Amino acid sequence: MRPSVRPLLAATAVVTALTTLSACAEKGSAKGGEGTVRVEAKDTACEVSAKEFAAGKVSLEVENKGSKVTEVYVLFPDDRIVTERENIGPGTKATITAEIKPGDYAIACKPGMTGDGIRQQVKVTGKGAAAKRSPEQDAAVAAYRSYVLAQAEETLPRARAFAAAVKSGNLAAAQQAYAPSRIGWERTEPVAESFGDIDPKVDVRADGLEKGQTWTGWHRLEKALWQDKKIGPEEKKLADTLVADLTVWQKKVGFAEITPTSMANGAKELLDEVASGKVTGEEERYSHTDLVDFKANLEGAEKSYQLLKPVAAKNDPALAKNLDARFAALNALLDTYRADKNSYVFTSYDKVAPDRRKELSDGVNALAEPLSKLAAAVVK
Incomplete structure (x- = not known):
């Protein structure tokens, strides 16, 4: 069983720094390739390269720039898990590929793999679901x-x-x-x-x-x-x-x-x-x-x-x-x-x-x- 990822209960929200968003990132694709969102996980921040991106096949390119092992989640508003990756060591990278529908989500980084995590609210836009399946x-x-x-x-x-x-x-x-x-x-x-x-x-x-x-x-x-x-x-x-x-x-x-x-x-x-x-x-x-x-x-x-x-x-x-x-x-x-x-x-x-x-x-x-x-x- 992994630690809880339920909503933060603290009265003061964690403020995280955002990297500068390119014009194309604002419209649904982030630097690193179409459908790619870069996530920098740190000990005190969870930085994402796009806070709005297109529905469908999405790749999260995660880099742990902190000093602790971390895990990264994509969460529905009610905290159900869309996708996740655990055990990302300090100084290492991981790619998470998922099919994500339009809606509001949170990307959460959990330094030390404990607590509710540092969260970044994101919006997934588009008319429908991911690419047609075979x-x-x-x-x-x-x-x-x-x-x-x-x-x-x-x-x-x-x-x-x-x-x-x-x-x-x-x-x-x-x-x-x-x-x-x-x-x-x-x-x-x-x-x-x-x-x-x-x-x-x-x-x-x-x-x-x-x-x-x-x-x-x-x-x-x-x-x-x-x-x-x-x-x-x-x-x-x-x-x-x-x-x-x-x-x-x-x-x-x-x-x-x-x-x-x-x-x-x-x-x-x-x-x-x-x-x-x-x-x-x-x-x-x-x-x-x-x-x-x-x-x-x-x-x-x-x-x-x-x-x-x-x-x-x-x-x-x-x-x-x-x-x-x-x-x-x-x-x-x-x-x-x-x-x-x-x-x-x-x-x-x-x-x-x-x-x-x-x-x-x-x-x-x-x-x-x-x-x-x-x-x-x-x-x-």
Whole structure:
């Protein structure tokens, strides 16, 4: 789960400096090429080269000129995520390709990857949607939507089984049901997180809580089951709340906005989730079931890629070949930590030595680099 990107609550807005806008930028294209917006992320500012640009295929060329690792979001007015990129290190660059419809949005930079971010309001102009999609792109979107719906529908009975074990007071049964209940969510997390009000309720960690926010969801129960080793009235009530919140998610997920670029960017986001939470051991800090989440994130990313592969392989065959090899290598490495290839029983992450964690991290990084190019490849 990534930190919240809900609206700023501070009374004083953060003032950011804008670079000088060219006449063509004001009309919808920014320096760097048609449909390109340059973003300079700093420790105290988020500068954009255009505050108004045309709808359709948009590329954000991000440069982190700050001293902290950062992430950049494009957000709807209600804080749903259009697209994002995490883990942009100091002095490095990243390109984010997305299909954006006309409307008002915010571009947010989050130095240190914490807080609500420094925001720049932008307007996307034009008569309609992005460029017409090919039959292959349409097929990929339709198949992915079915996949996302299936994952949400499969999650609910697992969550109910987990909640039932908690409510029965059976600590061992609740511990056993915990990780399986999260698999569908982890496979489709970028889509789940596009509904900004659900993720903070079900998947927030203690250090991701906003001021005044009540801690609910999986990780609050994880702490009770493994660290506190107790199930009381509060935990039983939280189990029901978790199921209720996931039911809302299941009803909403069919209405998520899905495009070929959001699928490609979502695959990269899932690898970012692995790098920032699973490989570090921060995500499942009490249960140490990080490798279950790791596998689910990887499966979700690979599903998006496989559905987009007919397009990507046509436009960039070398990239597709590289991605095939990198996915296979990381899957093989991860499989060495589970009982068999048909199970989700993985080695407890606290038993994985530092050198082996680095090996996993290196595998994630090797895949993340070519995966970051997938969005551009599918809209060439």
